[in-house]
Amino acid sequence: MASSSPETKITDDHLVLELTVRDLDSSALDGPSSAPESSSSDEIIPLLNQNQRPRINIFSASYTRRKPREQVIKVTEAEISPVTQFASWVWNGSRYSGLLCMALSSTLYLIMELVSDTFSVQPIPLFETAFMRCTIILLLSYLWLKRIGQPVFGPVHARKLLVSRALVGYLSLFSFIFSIQMLPLSQAIVLSFLNPVMASVAARVILHEKLKITDIGGLACSFFGVLFIFGPTLTVQVGSAVKNENLKGNHHIYAFLLGLFSSITGGITYCLIKAAAKASEQPVITVFSFGLVACPAAAICMFSLESFVLPAFETLISMIALGLLAFCAEVLLVRGLQLEKINKAANILYIEVVLSQLWGLSTGKAESSGLFSRIVGCLLILISVSYTVYMGPAKDTE
Structure with a gap:
């Protein structure tokens, strides 16, 4: 006769196991005649109670050692610095990335102007300054391309x-360097801001x-x-420039035409930058190509047209800082032209x-004369730029 021992229950928070130990009857071993009857009566009782299904098993159990995917993503995002996130968003993370790159490029050019005015302790010839900046641009763009594994000369x-x-x-x-040496500063600046129109x-x-329209x-x-901003200063400088022997007669006309030629070629350069950046799919390649031509050309002009001036230590540091800012400004300018229509x-x-x-x-460094006209000029520019941003690049995305 089958006998059973007391039941043993193992209780857990998630699982209840019930074990029953049974002894087989000795008659079940005597012959085959009793086998069907014994097997039918002595079926093995399942270890798990069928009325109570377990809530977990070895295939559905979760282990706390593996982090959920959401947590992994959050940890990865937390490790990225805000500066890197902002740079990635400006570079290609927004539909306004082209406009943002142009705005940052303009801001860097302004910072260069402020650094040059504040920390300039020694007058340096313009072609020597251009050679220094072009050299830094060439080296940094070469290192950038080598770091990302791009061919420095671009695709064929x-x-x-x-x-x-x-x-x-x-x-x-x-031509701009020559015009800025021969023209009054306000005239050279106004002619340089013809570049966007010509572009x-x-x-x-x-x-x-x-x-x-x-x-x-x-x-x-x-x-x-x-x-409006440079009108009053422009009138004063033109009036005083009549007394300057370098600007008498045809000299002033030649200098003006040279500045106009610089604006026209600058506008064509913007178109070539956009076309080259799209063809090469890498904005820094266009910066490297410019430095590759500008460095030896500026060196030739520096030694043939001007007297070389050995910069002091403070001046050298300022020139290096200006070269770094110029590189960042150039890269952002190329990226903005690559992403956005040129007129915008x-x-x-x-x-x-x-x-x-x-x-x-x-x-407080601004002159009090002509303050109203400068305010009007700033408002006109802000209205125009705000309208460009408001219209956005969505309809013009190629």
Whole structure:
């Protein structure tokens, strides 16, 4: 006769196991005649109570040693610094990335101007300054391309554009340096801010970009703002420049035409930058190509047209800092032109004038004369830039 021992229960928070020990009857071992009856009566009772299904088993059990995927993602995001997140968002994390890159580029150019005015302790010739900046740009762009494993000379199909961008870009820089030495400062600045207008016209002809009436109006509004800001100073400097022997007669006309030529070639350079950056798919390659041409050309002009000045230690540090800022500004400029239509991206460059005037007013360095016209000019530029940002790049995304 089968006998059973007391039941043993193992209770856990998640699982209840019930064990029953049974002894087989001795008659079950005597012969086969009793086997069916014994097997039918002496079936093994399951270890688990069927009425109480376990809530977990070895296949569905979760272990706390493995972190959920959400926690892993949160930890990874927490390890990234806010500066890196902001840089990634500006570079390619927003549909406004092109406009943001142009705005940051303009801000860096303003910082360069402030650093040059504040920490300039020794006058350095312009071609020597250009050679120093182009050398730093060349070295940093080369290291950037080597770090990411990109060919420094770019893909084969984009090399003609890269060479054209480098040659036209240095031609614009070369003519601008000569014009700024011969013209009054306000005239040279006003002519340099013709670059966005010339770039928009060149983009319509070269890249076949659509130029709407609102785009033309925005650029005109920004340029008139520049005229309002520099108008009073421009009138005074032109009146005093008549007494300057270097600007008498045809010399002033030649200098003006040279500055206008610099603006035209600068606008064409913007189109070539955009085309080369899209063809090579890497903005830094266009910066490297410019440095590759500009460095030896600036060195030739430095030794042939000017007297070399050995910079002091403080001046050298300032020139290196300006070179680093120039590299960042150039990369952001190329990236902005790569992502955005030229007429919209170029209009953002006028924000540098507004920031410069606001800095002068906040520090008290701005002249009191012509204050109303400067305020009107800043408002015109802000209205134009705000309209460009408000319209956004969504409809113009290629």
